[in-house]
Every structure is written in structure tokens, then in C-alpha cells.
Amino acid sequence: MGKVTGFKEFERKDETYKPVKERVTHYNEFTQPLNKADITEQGSRCMDCGIPFCHSGCPLGNLIPDFNHMVHQGEWKKASWILHSTNNFPEFTGRLCPAPCEQACVLGIIDEPISIENIEKNIVERAFKEGWIVPQTPNKRTGKKIAVVGSGPAGLAAAQQLNRAGHTVTVFERDDELGGLLRYGIPNFKLEKNIIDRRIAILEKEGIKFKTNVNVGVNYSVDKLKKFDSIVLCGGATQKRGLPIDGADSAGVVQAMDFLTQQTKVVLGKEVKDQVLATDKNVIVIGGGDTGSDCVGTSNRHGAKSVTNFEIMPKPPGQRSPSTPWPYWPLQLKTSTSHKEGCDRNWLINTKEFITNEKGELTALKTVNVEWKMVPGQRPELIEVEGTEKTWPCDLALLALGFTGPEATLSEKLGIETDNRSNYKATTKDYQTNIPHIFTAGDMRRGQSLIVWAISEGREAARKVDEFLMGYSNLPTKGNGDLPPM
Structure with a gap:
């Protein structure tokens, strides 16, 4: 992958930052991106390591050497195509993920690892700029209705995958804006909120319905959920310690x-x-x-x-x-x-x-x-x-x-079993709670964790919901290269 001798020819380069005295005067992002030539060189550093451990380091199983190679060749649209095949929201992970993939990079044993996170961010930003990221609406609807509770990365990922399977999806968010902790828990100097808004606009055009200021179990009766064929709980772990x-x-x-x-x-x-x-x-x-x-x-x-x-x-x-x-x-x-x-x-x-x-x-x-x-x-x-x-x-x-776990409102009113850490009980085998048509994913299931894990769980849970409703699923599994249309 990349250039055969690239890892010997090019040193790792990262984004730089605006001076401290300047950036502390505002709440905007303050990174100074590399130019396209430098990013291409960073993709060229990806070596033909045989077994890419970056895959196992990434909870999403991103096809990292593949999109690095496309960047090396200047095939940015293909790079975006590959990146989005496993990651619904690389603009979030490219800014906020601690990059466990880089810590598992084979080149990192002897040298600085590939700058995977920054390459990812540049791919998705180029894709938005060029207009390559467009709504993907399903060819037909299944007639099944699904409620997703929580609009953080797990809920949004689950919603997008289920919508692509043809189900009608409604996302409920108790705050006045969408995004969960991405919206209000992450400062603007790390994630400007227009980054969330532009992705939400894509999801809306794909047919997903969003309802804000709706706190299920408080100002929205759980009885109203009975009209849905399935429910996915992605409310996060919000009990503050x-x-x-x-x-x-x-x-x-x-x-x-x-x-x-x-x-x-x-x-x-x-x-x-x-x-x-x-x-x-x-x-x-x-x-x-x-x-x-x-x-x-x-x-x-x-x-x-x-x-x-x-x-x-x-x-x-x-x-x-x-x-x-x-x-x-x-x-x-x-x-x-x-x-x-x-x-x-x-x-x-x-x-x-x-x-x-x-x-x-x-x-x-x-x-x-x-x-x-x-x-x-x-x-x-x-x-x-x-x-x-x-x-x-x-x-x-x-x-x-940190947080001690999810709030108990929904588990108590819906009768969901919890574990000894108060997490909503479900395994990665099927993400299914003790109530068959109710599923759970993200921090609500696993406890406080990373954005990349939330997206991964949302995707995996969506596949299991689809299988439950239809008896089979064509949604991709983790790390599967089932690519969306270009």
C-alpha cells in the first residue's frame, strides 16, 4: 500500500496549531491543515506491512491501508468511498478520536506511525468540499418503523444504517439540538457545530425524521413507542460522577x-x-x-x-x-x-x-x-x-x-434489565435487551467510551435490528468492504 519506499522517504507530518495567544481569544477550531502535497506524502508512508494491525486497533475496522493508498495515488473520491464504507461520520472521528489505529500501526514499531486520523479528516473534508457526499435514499421502504432514542454518534449511525435498509426511522433527542455530547459536551474549539449540522442535513434528506426536546419517558410517554416495530436505545452514559x-x-x-x-x-x-x-x-x-x-x-x-x-x-x-x-x-x-x-x-x-x-x-x-x-x-x-x-x-x-452509567428512566419504565454497572444489558452477539424488539448500543450499553466505539456499536446494532425485523440483512458487518455507490 502507499509507495513501496514511502515510509523511508517521508517523515510523519501533523497539522500545526495557531499560536496560543491567538487561539485562546476565540472558540473556533484552530488547526492549520497540511497542504495537499503533504497529505499525499503521508498516505504514501503506508507500508505493505502484510498484516495491517491498524484494522484491529480501529473499533470500526476501517480499511485504512486502502484509503491511504488512494490518497497516495491522488484518488481522493475513491478514498472517501472506501472510508465511508465502514465509518458513517469520519468528520467526527477525524477530529476527536484518540486514534487507537495509529497506536497499532506496524510502522509505529520502528518509526512514527502513519498519520491515519489526519488523513481521514482531510479525505472527508475534501469530499464535502467537492460535493461527493450526497444523500443515499433507499430504493424501497419496508414498511417497518423504528424509533432511535438519542442522537449522539451511536444513535445517528444506527439511524442512517437502518434508513439505508429501507426502514422508516425517527430519532428522538431530549436536548434542543441534535448530536448528543458532540453538540454540548465537546467545545467548539475542538468541533465547530456546523460540522454536525451539515451531516444532519444529509441524514434528513435521506429520509430520517428528527424530533428534538423530546425526553422519552418524561415528556413523551413510553406507551407511544408501541407504534414502532423496533426501538434502539442510544441515550449514552450521562450519570455524572x-x-x-x-x-x-x-x-x-x-x-x-x-x-x-x-x-x-x-x-x-x-x-x-x-x-x-x-x-x-x-x-x-x-x-x-x-x-x-x-x-x-x-x-x-x-x-x-x-x-x-x-x-x-x-x-x-x-x-x-x-x-x-x-x-x-x-x-x-x-x-x-x-x-x-x-x-x-x-x-x-x-x-x-x-x-x-x-x-x-x-x-x-x-x-x-x-x-x-x-x-x-x-x-x-x-x-x-x-x-x-x-x-x-x-x-x-x-x-x-466521568460518568457512572446511563440514567435509569428508560430502563425502569420499559422494564430493561441492567448489569452491575447500571448499563443496559445486551451483548455484542445481537445488541438485544431482555425485551426482544428493543435494542441498545453505545455508551448506554458498554459504559463511557469513545466516539469511534459508539459509531461501531450503532452500525452493528442496526444490522441486528434489520435481521430481527426482516429475517436477514444486507447491511455490512464490521470491517466489511461492502461499499456504497460512488
């Missing part, structure tokens, strides 16, 4: 997702009462994942006095840890663009108390350093280090601690 310590309910202790959602709504011109602002405040973000990073970037754009990040786990190594060898996802330090905009990062630290003034306003945090005791065959034990207590000035604490 709290921090049960003294002062946790004080003013100034805010859930990260609430903070990010408010800011995105403001960017979109929506009215937000009593918006939480980081302006001129000492901000501490508790949690070291992507959401925590997004809070850091947003706080810097607000003009925070200082931004500090706490993580209870040890600092990862700068290089791939021996405990996670190739081709596994590596335990390795990740420094995001938001971290580089200004952040004091701290590891092995546990928050013990939120300190408030007489008005109940947050003024400081108390912490203690910790260690992890590892005993083979047992769960790691968290041990506090004596004499390491510290008080940190803090006006705003953002809890970026």
Missing part, C-alpha cells in the same frame, strides 16, 4: 459537563442564565481525562487567574509503558493542546475537602498526596501519604470525573 466530601454542595463546585454545556450554548447564541465563568478565578479541574482538558481550555478562554489540574492516578511515562506493548493502546502521558495553553498539572493527589466562606462560597481545597499499592491478583489499594496535606486557593472547582 460526584465527589462525596465535605463542601461538595457549595457554590463554586460545578460539574464539568454543566460548565462546558453552558459555554457551548453561549457560543451558539443561546440564552444561559447565571453562567458559571472562570474569569479572574483560581480554577482547579479535578480529573485528568479529555473532559478535564476541555475544562482547562475553556477556563483559559474565560480568562482564569490560574488553572490547576488534579489527577489521582500516577503520572504516565513519556514513552509507551512496557505494561502496554504494541499493538495495545499505550499507557503514556498525553499533553493536549489545552494543557499547552496554560495549566499546572498534578498527579497522585486526592481532594479531601472543599472549604467555603460564611456565604457558602468556595475559597479553597484541601488535598493529600497518595500512593497506589499494587498486589498481584488484588484490586489496587489507595494509600494516603502522611504529612502531605495541602490547602489550595480555589474559587471554582470543576468535577471532570
Whole structure:
């Protein structure tokens, strides 16, 4: 694939970014793309490795060497054709996926891996620009009606696949806009919302019906779902994890997702009462994942006095840890663009108390350093280090601690069985719940995970729904090269 000697001739090149001082003044995307010649060279680096482990690294089974080869040959339309055969929304994954495919790249054993994610993004952006992405309407309708609950990547992927099979699909979204966490949970500087809107426009033209401000089980009775032949639950894992310590309910202790959602709504011109602002405040973000990073970037754009990040786990190594060898996802330090905009990062630290003034306003945090005791065959034990207590000035604490699972509203009202983590119970064998015509996919089924996993599960669940309704399915399986018409 690519050029036979390309991986020897060309070094990896990535997108660059606008200067920090410039980009923190706005909420737009700030990447500076490579030119077409450079992208072509990056596709040429894809080597004829024999067994492309990038396939196994990608939850979608994307045909990565194939679209890399098309980019190398300048066949961009074919590259888009191949890319869309396994991935409904490469414009999302090309911006937001942590790229497990790159960590499984064979070239990555001896050199920098192929810049798969950036190639993917450039393919889909070229395809939109050239008008190659057009609605694909089914030749005929089956007469079957399907309800998809949730318009995140899992719900949208399931809806598009089921619509292509000829079913009539209605997507219900409880927010006022479509996209799930893509819409309000991801800052605009990582994903501008017109990127979602242009894809939704395609889906609407394909015949999918969307209904917003509809919270099934709350303002839309579950009894109304009886008119549908099948239901696909893709509501995500939205139960926010709290921090049960003294002062946790004080003013100034805010859930990260609430903070990010408010800011995105403001960017979109929506009215937000009593918006939480980081302006001129000492901000501490508790949690070291992507959401925590997004809070850091947003706080810097607000003009925070200082931004500090706490993580209870040890600092990862700068290089791939021996405990996670190739081709596994590596335990390795990740420094995001938001971290580089200004952040004091701290590891092995546990928050013990939120300190408030007489008005109940947050003024400081108390912490203690910790260690992890590892005993083979047992769960790691968290041990506090004596004499390491510290008080940190803090006006705003953002809890970026992830999610504990999906909300129970639908499972209780529909009678869906859940597992011991509160996830809606269904296996990857058929994505079917204990109620035969109700299926579930994405974070609601597997727990908090990646966008690429959500799309994969939505596609797989759609095939199983189609089989359930029709007795067979022509929808592609994971990694199958059943290509759509060009």
C-alpha cells in the first residue's frame, strides 16, 4: 500500500496549531491543515506491512491501508468511498478520536506511525468540499418503523444504517439540538457545530425524521413507542460522577459537563442564565481525562487567574509503558493542546475537602498526596501519604470525573434489565435487551467510551435490528468492504 519506499522517504507530518495567544481569544477550531502535497506524502508512508494491525486497533475496522493508498495515488473520491464504507461520520472521528489505529500501526514499531486520523479528516473534508457526499435514499421502504432514542454518534449511525435498509426511522433527542455530547459536551474549539449540522442535513434528506426536546419517558410517554416495530436505545452514559466530601454542595463546585454545556450554548447564541465563568478565578479541574482538558481550555478562554489540574492516578511515562506493548493502546502521558495553553498539572493527589466562606462560597481545597499499592491478583489499594496535606486557593472547582452509567428512566419504565454497572444489558452477539424488539448500543450499553466505539456499536446494532425485523440483512458487518455507490 502507499509507495513501496514511502515510509523511508517521508517523515510523519501533523497539522500545526495557531499560536496560543491567538487561539485562546476565540472558540473556533484552530488547526492549520497540511497542504495537499503533504497529505499525499503521508498516505504514501503506508507500508505493505502484510498484516495491517491498524484494522484491529480501529473499533470500526476501517480499511485504512486502502484509503491511504488512494490518497497516495491522488484518488481522493475513491478514498472517501472506501472510508465511508465502514465509518458513517469520519468528520467526527477525524477530529476527536484518540486514534487507537495509529497506536497499532506496524510502522509505529520502528518509526512514527502513519498519520491515519489526519488523513481521514482531510479525505472527508475534501469530499464535502467537492460535493461527493450526497444523500443515499433507499430504493424501497419496508414498511417497518423504528424509533432511535438519542442522537449522539451511536444513535445517528444506527439511524442512517437502518434508513439505508429501507426502514422508516425517527430519532428522538431530549436536548434542543441534535448530536448528543458532540453538540454540548465537546467545545467548539475542538468541533465547530456546523460540522454536525451539515451531516444532519444529509441524514434528513435521506429520509430520517428528527424530533428534538423530546425526553422519552418524561415528556413523551413510553406507551407511544408501541407504534414502532423496533426501538434502539442510544441515550449514552450521562450519570455524572460526584465527589462525596465535605463542601461538595457549595457554590463554586460545578460539574464539568454543566460548565462546558453552558459555554457551548453561549457560543451558539443561546440564552444561559447565571453562567458559571472562570474569569479572574483560581480554577482547579479535578480529573485528568479529555473532559478535564476541555475544562482547562475553556477556563483559559474565560480568562482564569490560574488553572490547576488534579489527577489521582500516577503520572504516565513519556514513552509507551512496557505494561502496554504494541499493538495495545499505550499507557503514556498525553499533553493536549489545552494543557499547552496554560495549566499546572498534578498527579497522585486526592481532594479531601472543599472549604467555603460564611456565604457558602468556595475559597479553597484541601488535598493529600497518595500512593497506589499494587498486589498481584488484588484490586489496587489507595494509600494516603502522611504529612502531605495541602490547602489550595480555589474559587471554582470543576468535577471532570466521568460518568457512572446511563440514567435509569428508560430502563425502569420499559422494564430493561441492567448489569452491575447500571448499563443496559445486551451483548455484542445481537445488541438485544431482555425485551426482544428493543435494542441498545453505545455508551448506554458498554459504559463511557469513545466516539469511534459508539459509531461501531450503532452500525452493528442496526444490522441486528434489520435481521430481527426482516429475517436477514444486507447491511455490512464490521470491517466489511461492502461499499456504497460512488
